[in-house]
């Protein structure tokens with residue numbers, strides 16, 4: 001029976017690799033069917049041998065993939081993932097465990113399935129995002145072995161023929177590495193998070209990807225038309241003609257911007273009226289620094305330190321954090337690094353920190369509220385950040401500030417730590433810049449008051465839009481309302497920039513909006529000094545920035561502020577960009 005999919009079914013997952021993919025679903029076959037049966041005592045030896053041969057074969061397959069991957073410069077740094085899979089093939093629990101079950105007279109695939117189930121249960125009990133993602137490595141190896149044992153064909157994404165959007169429950173790093181950019185237009189998975197190997201690899205391969213969609217595999221079938229936006233995490237199943245046209249247009253602009261990007265790497269990010277707008281990188285894990293460097297990020301505008309706390313039984317101590325921050329500063333070679341204090345809670349859950357279940361976590365004890373509540377943890381992080389400020393230019397950023405009292409409380413604790421370090425004779429930068437995330441409506445409304453307290457603002461549009469428009473980003477039923485160019489958001493951005501500029505402090509935008517070239521002109525016109533984004537977006541944004549003038553951007557903003565609906569604002573921006581840069585923002589072909 002074919003599943004019925006309504007026109008324009010919007011889903012929202014986690015956009016982990018930017019770009020737009022438009023195509024037809026190619027559903028990657030699910031796990032092979034396994035026949036679990038008891039065997040005769042006399043068959044045990046033969047089954048043990050069959051299992052050993054499967055291990056050897058899996059090793060050969062992985063070695064072959066390794067050889068192919070090592071010929072590709074941009075993937076070499078990820079070879080360790082395949083080594084991890086090779087190590088799993090030698091894992092005692094997996095190998096000896098399966099052999100034990102075979103000896104208890106179970107066929108090889110049945111025994112392996114049982115052991116994989118036990119391993120999965122172990123991971124499940126840990127309930128940890130980071131480890132869950134490591135679990136997928138074990139799953140991938142298990143799947144490979146089961147395919148060999150059951151005679152199912154090897155799941156080789158590299159062999160997908162037509163131009164398709166790969167939909168899978170999960171994709172192993174080995175599978176992701178084999179994707180051929182010319183054949184695979186993007187991928188979508190039920191599972192996965194921002195830091196999964198697969199997400200990191202997708203960014204290296206420059207393949208648009210949305211992960212963490214939970215049950216997309218049960219909603220689609222082969223050849224269903226689908227659109228994915230790897231920046232915003234939006235996936236549209238069975239798009240209407242109108243949506244199709246809109247995204248085709250976006251895709252064409254994106255692809256045009258992709259051409260000859262290399263030449264922009266070395267060029268500065270200045271407008272035609274000579275205004276420099278710093279283009280910085282957002283960082284989730286330290287290893288992404290390499291990507292930021294590759295795309296010539298002018299420093300890090302947002303380091304989401306919460307990812308340091310994931311996947312471990314104890315939070316990182318001061319020394320570990322200090323070393324980690326210094327390493328990033330060292331790699332960024334003198335460019336500033338904006339370290340955001342722990343932004344935990346809401347959709348970013350760290351089980352080890354024992355957050356209580358809350359009825360409304362997005363509005364609960366999250367971000368700075370959590371840090372002020374858990375002062376001991378907060379102080380450890382502040383000491384590490386302050387100490388790291390002796391290694392390079394550090395800026396400290398406090399998330400989700402909703403009132404003046406909150407930032408004063410942060411500054412007071414920071415002052416206490418500074419006094420402590422002074423007493424201990426430990427060096428730090430006494431002039432380190434202090435900033436706050438502007439992501440709540442209250443912060444926008446009192447931006448002039450907040451501007452008196454800090455050195456810079458950084459606007460987090462991902463949350464700001466959610467809170468301003470009362471639209472839960474993760475809820476597909478209201479996702480269509482999640483609109484960065486809603487007149488209310490435009491006014492909020494304007495009020496924030498005006499407050500910062502009047503007070504003479506810095507103003508950056510670090511939500512996903514910053515990496516969308518269609519909005520670069522508007523953001524320059526609003527008065528942002530810095531745009532911080534997924535590093536893969538930097539050159540595209542720079543390309544637009546170098547062809548527009550800030551002054552003309554201000555005129556455009558004045559015009560946009562007279563419009564009443566999101567649609568009117570978006571259409572006006574599209575028309576403006578098409579008129580100014582027709583080669584980039586081309587008309588759709590249909």
Ligand code: PEP
Pocket residue numbers: 302304343439459460461462463464510511512
């Ligand atoms: C934001 O909210 O826009 C932001 C940059 O922070 P995060 O996505 O980490 O919540």
Ligand code: MG
Pocket residue numbers: 439460462463
């Ligand atoms: Mg946020």
